[in-house]
Amino acid sequence: MSSTLVEFRNLKTYFYTEAGVVQAVNDVSFSIRAGETVCIVGESGCGKSITAMSLMRLIASPPGKIVGGEILFEGRDLLKIKESEMRMIRGNEIAMIFQEPMTSLNPVLTVGDQIMEPLIEHTLLSKSEARKKAIQLIEQVGIPRADQIIDSYPHELSGGMRQRIMIAISLSCDPKLLIADEPTTALDVTIQAQILDLLRQLKKDRNMSLMLITHDLGVVAEMADYVVVMYAGKVIEEGPVKEIFKNPRHPYTKGLLLAKPVIGQRKERLFTIPGQVPNPIGLGENCHYSDRCEHAMDICRASQPALQKDGADSKVACWLYEGEGAK
Amino acid sequence: MKQLLIRRLIQSIPTLIGASILVFLVFTLAPGDFVTQMSADANMTQERLDEIRALHGLDQPLYKQYLTWMGNLLTGNFGESVLHRQPVTSVINTFMWNSFLIAIIVLVLQWIIASIVGIMAALRQYSIYDSAVTLIVFMAMSFPSFFLGLLMLKFFAVDYQIFPLGGMRSTGSTLTGWADFWDVMKHLALPVIVLTLLNIGSLTRYFRTNMLEVIRQDYVRTARAKGLKERVVIFKHALRNALLPLITLFALEIPGLFSGAIITERIFNWPGIGRVVLDGIFQRDYPLLMGFTMLLVVLTIVANILADLMYGVADPRVRNR
Amino acid sequence: MKKRSFSLFLCSLLTGALLLSACTQPAAQPTEQNQQQPNQSEQNQQEQTKAGEKKELGYIKATDPSKVPDSAKQRTDTMVLGITDPQGIFNYWFYNTVYDRYVIEAVTERLLSVAKDATVIPGLAEKWEISDDGLTYTFHIDKRAKFSDGKPVTAEDVAFAYHVLLDPKYDGRSNLSKAKIKGEDAYKNGNATSLEGVKVIDPQTIQVQVEEANATTLLLLGTEIFVLPKHYYGKDFAKGNLEYIKSLHQKPMGSGPYILKEFIPGQEVRLVANENYWKGAPKVKNLIFKSTTAETQIQSLKTGATDFDASISVNADNVEALKELGFVDLDMLLNNGYGYIAINHKLPKFQDKRVRQALMYGLNREEVVYAYSQGYAEVIDVPQSKLSWGYPDESKLTKYSYDPEKAKQLLDEAGWKLESDGYRYKDGQKFTIQFSASTPNEVNDALIPIAVENYKELGIEFIAEQLEFNAVIDKRNKGEHEMAFLAVGLSTDPDPYGLFHSKGGSNKDAYSNPKVDELLEAGLKEFDQAKRKAIYQEAYEIINDDIPVLFMYQRYNLNTISSRLSGFVISPYKYFSESLNEVQIN
């Protein structure tokens, strides 16, 4: 087992808004091993993007604030180091790509300019060397005529090509970890497959770890080595991808998997999980899934289940498996 | 880019003609002419007044007057200012550059201060600094110009005599070179302060509004994710996009550089073109007024073409249209 | 909020937001603008002088000459005179504003001049004769007279002046055609190359023949003629070509006490003494005319920037402030002109004399004049200056002091019946007056509110409209006005032909009274001053009774002189700038 690259320990990130305190990320712990692809899965609003942004320390304060926990990157707690040191890590050792390629690139600067920036900033390459490296990167992400593309503007490229440019930008300084926040959600399926293949290929070539945030179980199945399922700001289950898909433990994970259409099984109605994601403001001490879970017991509505080891490399946070009534 | 320029130049010809007709009508519609002034004289007779009007061709039908005037204009002859009894071009030349001197200093000061103050206010939105800046900016904008002028004159020139009482140079000064330069600077300090204070408000708010818009964009977050210095993120990525709509505002300032500030020049006794034009309006000095307004029309058209060109340079999305 | 169009909603939201009341505790109330309380000199404000009580006239000496500011004392060989911004046309033939005239009179001189009491005195011409039939005028030029470049003033230069003023292309303010010089028509419209009536007898004498003469002809041929050097201005001069003369407006040359050194437009005019001035070199070496504005005139004197100012408007505030300076003499004199309200006699409602008299009695003119000038102007009942020899004997005039009852009685007599709504009607028409007020104008600001109130009491609706100055004059010249306030300047001669004769040049009110016409024509033909005075006495009595226009006031004029200067000769008929060579720094 390769060494742990990133370890989240009881991370708490709250947002202080007019309507009250939103506990977006509430006591989250998990780790990412070097060279491994960890997928963070959950409905929108469960805190998966906030977790990533907390890792990058890009939470806008006000109104957001990281109130507790640690994020260890190669043993260093990123929450304690000075902003200037953090800035050296961003884009250099940890890189990030976003969901919306159409608006993630600066419309008034050439694509090449935006690729060269991190190079010039972090690797102190000269302009001409940076330009050569940028052309290499554009070719690596699979875009033809790289030498022309480098001088073109974002609005002249398609959505897929822009996402490739984003990837080129993120890989410019050979980061150890690449965070991809729903990289393919905004793209159509064919492009989505190409981008995922590209990411898998690049991860293998560079032995880079990948933290992939998505709500699409298809992507998880295809890419993930390890899966972390989040719900209402908490991790409710994690484990190797085969375990999670073959033997889901937490009722919410089961619900998610059932909701996925399976080829060959014709059904007149897809399964839906009743109820809605709870309002993030004023979450009680109960298991947040209790009011939607059919196995909900009194204990569930009273207190929160802790995240317990459950099998070789999996964990689950549910009173069903709390040793009490293990079915 | 060149193609856009040519198209706009061709378009400007009908505009110029349209403008010249409108300018001509606006002034001839204003009742009375400079001869009316003379009629107040005791020994003037009606025949004499008609003679003078005939000499200046004011008795011709309107369209004829317009054609003669336009004819001269095209040959560069702006006609003779009736008030100063000198060619219009020389009157404009003597006074316009004094107005230009103040206007250019105010423009530079105004844009520097407004950009810094506006951006800082946007970065620290809803902070004390932001509301303090907003309050001061609104206060400065809320004074009528002559009110602020008199207030400044009272404090700085009369009570504490830090600055001179108006005018452009000390009386009878025979200074040259740097000494003369500082003398003029001392004299233009108050008008510059007044004009900067008056104009700074709206520009600061435009900077703040645009900056607020741009800061929330995704590409600014991407820039930060790249680990660029905050300074680079704000001034390279954010500011360039925030400046786009303001380019048009900057271009619109160009004609203002030459038109002079009527009220401020009057209060500070500054020999600018604004004051001369004001007298021209009240004494119906048509040649001067029409000549000067046409100059402003040309300047405005040039400024707008410049604005669109600069917009094209700044915003690639619009460039190749 | 069902309706969805944004822009309409925006406006309603803006007004809606304005009318909201209850809301939470406001955090930062915009700070009250704290006005620094200036020094209160209120004590003398309390004892208000009663309206109409006379203010002191004549020369008020400075109370404490020692308080002259040092910056002024340092100017041992220079005097700075504050005037409103001249336009730079330093040529009497073409000038527009009186401020240019001040500079003109420092550099050039006229053929004949005028004494303090308006009698004609020698100028460049030492003596002059008029033929018995009054048609031929001979002027003898003073041998000593020289231009500033040393060349003597000759009859040729005087002839040059006459020819320019009657040139077909001449468009200046002087109106020499009123003198009816012989051959004027042939020269102006025909192809004559010179004026038949102008003969240069010898370098010192020139003779002018006129077709028709009257009492003002001598003034037109003498005091209105400024003599300029033909050798300087007349280069390639020919009939119809005045361009070269026009190019010298800012570089004048004349026989006056000062030579123009430099003109800085909008700033100042710098002159230096003409050492070989033919009446003796002026006592002050450097003269500067500095442009001042209404807002800063008094402060310029206070800080020593100027030693003199000719255009400070006369009101209690300014006079009090000037007295506070202590080191300034105030030369207060009656302005040679008067303010009046023109009435359009074309309109039937104004054609009845009793109505016009009622308008005089019904308006509290003392209050209007006092509100405007705080006592520095006098109400008049006849259109002539009190200082002129032509001023009629006041005992024979009716004094229209404020008497609303008499005014109402006159209106009743004239058939204007008072109706229930408080207004008067005659054959179905309400009595309304549309008053065209030129702006900005301090008199109108005072007159309108008071007139509205006074005339409402009489049953007349007084509606004021605000128009720019030229618009008022243009409206009046076309006879489209009903009522308008105007001021007019008087000449040295008391003849009021222009305004009150039915064929008068500036009589745009269609006023015509055959008796007045007859008297005014006789007054002009008569040469003997005593006889003319009797004629004008009768004429003014009729005018005083006939009320062609509502007479308002004759205001004071103020020349403010620092006590470090002396020697100015000023009167309503003589500008300060004609006696600059006698001024000295004490």
Add this chain to the structure above:
Amino acid sequence: MSHNIADVQVELKAKKIKPDSPWRSAFRRLFKNKMALAGMIVLTLMFLFSFIGPYFSSHLDAKISVRNANLPPNETHWLGTDKLGRDVLLRTMEAGRVSLLVGIVAASIIVLVGGTLGAIAGYYGRFVDSVIMRLADILYAIPTLPILVALGAILSDLKFPPDKRIYLVMFIVGMIAWMSLSRLVRSQVLSLKEQEFMLANEVLGLRDRRKIFRHLLPNTVPIIIVAATLGVANSILLESTLSFLGLGVVPPTPSWGQMISAANNMIDFQNRPWLWVPPGVCILLTVVSINFIGDGLRDAFDPKQKR
């Protein structure tokens, strides 16, 4: 395990979650902005002061009396008297009516004309765009003063009732001041046209008018609001400058600008502050509060605004 649709609907209704229209949330946000709140209070006071205040004054029918001209503030005249002996407090109140109405009339015209023309020019482009923009060029270059002088004369020939004339003057002022707003809206529309949501509208085949007024204009709301507030503020100031040059309101109807310009010589400025301080403070408070409200509206209205 299967849940049918009906239960889900029931559950939703049970919670009675009201859909939050953008206006209501904008209003709520506006109230939270303290500065805007202060602005609204002051402006409401100004309106009450101007429109209701006069009825409480005891000098309503006071005659002009030169006797007590220029009296400093005393117990009968809380703010002293002006050059013609009229009570300054009463005049300031009545002046408020004119100045406020004048400001709003001009500003609404600037917003309506400028916003619409700017959007149309930006949206249609090419021919329409160049015509509107060239018209803007010409109007922008013509100095406003001569137009107002000419207008004054024409109105007098048409026997237009003098006291209504200031509103027509302000209408004209509005008609020649919309250019800078239209230019800003145009540039905003130009860049907005590039964004996807406009392409989406294209796909839906919406009529042009709907696209402009329902989609483009709302996105220019921040700029329009800033221009509207500046419009009101500048119009009040412009009215005072017009009065300074003698082209403003006809006496005896007062306006703040006219009262200030009455005290434009140094002596009144120094010795009689009660002549110009009240109108000056009124203009200041009104303009500042309008600007705060505008700013608050801009923040509240901005759909992308995350607080």
